[in-house]
Amino acid sequence: xxxxxxxxxxxxxxxxxxxxxxxxxxxxxxxxxxxxxxxxxxxxxxxxxxxxxxxxxxxxxxxxxxxxxxxxxxxxxxxxxxxxxxxxxxxxxxxxxxxxxxxxxxxxxxxxxxxxxxxxxxxxxxxxxxxxxxxxxxxxxxxxxxxxxxxxxxxxxxxxxxxxxxxxxxxxxxxxxxxxxxxxxxxxxxxxxxxxxxxxxxxxxxxxxxxxxxxxxxxxxxxxxxxxxxxxxxxxxx
Amino acid sequence: xxxxxxxxxxxxxxxxxxxxxxxxxxxxxxxxxxxxxxxxxxxxxxxxxxxxxxxxxxxxxxxxxxxxxxxxxxxxxxxxxxxxxxxxxxxxxxxxxxxxxxxxxxxxxxxxxxxxxxxxxxxxxxxxxxxxxxxxxxxxxxxxxxxxxxxxxxxxxxxxxxxxxxxxxxxxxxxxxxxxxxxxxxxxxxxxxxxxxxxxxxxxxxxxxxxxxxxxxxxxxxxxxxxxxxxxxxxxxxxxxxxxxxxxxxxxxx
Numbered sequence: 001x002x003x004x005x006x007x008x009x010x011x012x013x014x015x016x017x018x019x020x021x022x023x024x025x026x027x028x029x030x031x032x033x034x035x036x037x038x039x040x041x042x043x044x045x046x047x048x049x050x051x052x053x054x055x056x057x058x059x060x061x062x063x064x065x066x067x068x069x070x071x072x073x074x075x076x077x078x079x080x081x082x083x084x085x086x087x088x089x090x091x092x093x094x095x096x097x098x099x100x101x102x103x104x105x106x107x108x109x110x111x112x113x114x115x116x117x118x119x120x121x122x123x124x125x126x127x128x129x130x131x132x133x134x135x136x137x138x139x140x141x142x143x144x145x146x147x148x149x150x151x152x153x154x155x156x157x158x159x160x161x162x163x164x165x166x167x168x169x170x171x172x173x174x175x176x177x178x179x180x181x182x183x184x185x186x187x188x189x190x191x192x193x194x195x196x197x198x199x200x201x202x203x204x205x206x207x208x209x210x211x212x213x214x215x216x217x218x219x220x221x222x223x224x225x226x227x228x229x230x231x232x233x234x235x236x237x238x
Numbered sequence: 239x240x241x242x243x244x245x246x247x248x249x250x251x252x253x254x255x256x257x258x259x260x261x262x263x264x265x266x267x268x269x270x271x272x273x274x275x276x277x278x279x280x281x282x283x284x285x286x287x288x289x290x291x292x293x294x295x296x297x298x299x300x301x302x303x304x305x306x307x308x309x310x311x312x313x314x315x316x317x318x319x320x321x322x323x324x325x326x327x328x329x330x331x332x333x334x335x336x337x338x339x340x341x342x343x344x345x346x347x348x349x350x351x352x353x354x355x356x357x358x359x360x361x362x363x364x365x366x367x368x369x370x371x372x373x374x375x376x377x378x379x380x381x382x383x384x385x386x387x388x389x390x391x392x393x394x395x396x397x398x399x400x401x402x403x404x405x406x407x408x409x410x411x412x413x414x415x416x417x418x419x420x421x422x423x424x425x426x427x428x429x430x431x432x433x434x435x436x437x438x439x440x441x442x443x444x445x446x447x448x449x450x451x452x453x454x455x456x457x458x459x460x461x462x463x464x465x466x467x468x469x470x471x472x473x474x475x476x477x478x479x480x481x482x483x484x485x486x487x488x489x490x491x492x
Contacts, residue, residue: 014378021467022345022382023390023427038347038389045427047387049467065274066385067292069351095292095354130263134352160385224423 013087019064020046026059036061047200068159070137074128075146077154077187078139080120083110090126093156095191096137101112104129104140106147123193125151125185126151152183153194155205159190164220165211172221179228180204203231244413250412252281257397257451259458262374262434264466269303274384278376281409282366283336287376289384292354297378300355305348307355312373314362318492332427334370338364341394341423341432347387351466356386367413370398373420374433379463383470392432394423397448404444406451420445426460429453 013088020026028043030126036048037059046052050061050221051161060130068074070092081097082089088100100118102109118124121234141147157165165186166173180194182204192208194201207224243251254260260281269275270287272431279285295301312334327335361372365438371394378392397469399418413419418438422430435459440448 019468019471021391021464022388023425024464036387038387039388040428047389048385049382049471050385063385065383067273095294095351097294130327136356 005163018052019050020052021049022047022059022153026052026061031059032057032059032187034058034136036063063160065158065160068092069135070094070096070098070119070128070131072128072130074086074188075188076128076139077124077149077191077193078124079117080122080124080187083120085114088114088118090124090139092126092128092137092139093159093187093191093227094137098126098128098137100124100126100139101143104138104142122176123154125149125187125193126164133136149185149193151204153201154192155192155194155208157189157190157192157208161212162186162188162190165192165208167221172224175221175225176204176207176228179225180207201229203228206231240383244403244405247476249444250400250409251403252409253324254407256403257454259455260409262459262462264379264462266379266466266470268322269329272384274380274382276379276383276415278372278379280368280372280375281407282364283362283369284364285369285372285373286361287373287380288359288361288365289356289386289457290359290382291356291384292351292386293319293357294404295353295355301353303352306346306351306353308339308343308346308348308358309340309355310335310358310360310377312360312362312370314337314365314369318362318365318369334373337435338370338374341374341392343424344391344430344432345378345388345390346381347389350387356381356390366489367408367410368421369396370435371396374423375459377462379466382463382467390425390427391460391463393426393456393463394421394425394433395452395459396421397455398454399438399440399444399448404440404447404451414457418444420452421449422449422456424453426457435488441464 024046026044033039033044036050037044038047046061048063050063053060053062076092078090078092081090081091086102090098091102092098126139126141127143129138131137161163180200181205182194182200185193193205210224263279265277265319268277269288274289276287292306314323316322359376360377362369374394385440397406397420398416400412400416418440423433
């Protein structure tokens with residue numbers, strides 16, 4: 001058994017999820033530097049606190065925290081924080097506010113008439129249209145499924161836990177949806193929108209919080225499933 | 239006091255050897271509302287550090303289109319010393335804020351977050367000499383806890399001279415009556431020095447010895463910093479990596 005492996009209950013050897021801190025040596029030869037790493041004198045070091053992962057010759061550090069930094073193509077949930085005559089300013093939970101131009105919405109908006117369509121405090125599903133090198137961000141609503149969100153609730157989780165909430169092939173989010181019968185949208189920026197009747201929303205939020213807090217704990221999927229089964233009956237629709 | 243701070247066995251007033259640190263305890267992630275935080279107990283020093291950001295830089299004119307700003311505020315709480323400290327920034331705390339900001343800025347990959355600022359708040363809850371070093375040590379753990387990309391953790395320690403002898407990590411009495419005080423902060427991996435100040439006098443030999451002590455101690459503190467972060471995220475888990483959705487699959491599913 002190698003040092004980086006652990007004996008699992010069924011006797012199988014699985015890699016340990018090794019936590020690395022900034023400045024820790026990851027590799028000094030064969031591998032290529034991936035995300036969350038930097039190279040100094042030919043050696044690869046971690047630049048972020050996170051979990052070391054090696055995939056197809058790349059060492060990556062999967063961050064455990066940090067702010068959401070927008071990437072082109074990300075689907076995000078945004079809040080309108082300001083209105084201009086031909087654009088809105090959207091807070092996408094990142095250090096950079098994102099303008100939404102009238103040309104990027106699915107409606108025909110007259111100049112100066114922006115407040116009729118979206119007002120301060122409204123919530124939207126948006127997509128990151130582009131990010132330039134000084135991190136100037138633009139978002140769009142001109143894509144399938146992007147719209148203004150009405151009703152429902154929004155919760156915030158760490159953006160680094162979004163993959164875990166969705167699960168492999170959407171398995172985790174499907175589990176929550178089928179058990180609670182909620183409509184759920186997960187934005188890449190760590191915002192989650194839920195709608196349904198009040199008890200199911202509460203159950204879904206509890207389940208998501210379990211994932212957020214216990215993202216690196218044992219048997220997470222099973223525990224979430226147990227919890228959901230204890231509070232609700234799975235719907236027929238699935 | 240002169241000539242009394244080291245006894246015949248070479249032990250100091252608190253029973254330490256010349257190259258011995260005070261007991262240090264570091265805890266990461268102690269504050270819920272901050273993006274990252276750390277608490278350090280270093281002898282009788284108690285220090286809390288909180289990190290916010292990267293976030294939009296205010297005031298606007300300070301923001302830099304090519305990199306992030308690291309803005310540190312070092313503050314001693316009124317009850318941190320025996321005579322109540324008049325609250326608010328003073329000459330000393332402005333200076334310490336500046337040098338800590340500069341040390342941290344070198345370690346952080348500021349170019350990843352243009353136009354933003356990373357705000358670091360260091361609160362000294364209890365002071366007993368060497369608070370700038372304890373503060374910087376805590377701030378560096380808090381930065382890593384906030385998930386901010388950086389080259390390395392920064393340990394920091396003070397070396398001094400008492401009774402004509404070089405000693406590591408001065409306590410309050412030694413600091414008050416000693417002949418020199420030399421706080422340093424280093425990048426352990428490369429040996430680069432990010433902070434160095436000195437008051438008092440040392441000969442070249444004493445200085446070299448002080449650096450030797452300081453680098454050795456920084457290595458130990460570095461280890462404590464790493465342990466604190468790893469402890470916070472200690473996992474018993476082995477499964478789960480394969481559960482993640484690859485980025486292209488992370489669509490919002492309605």
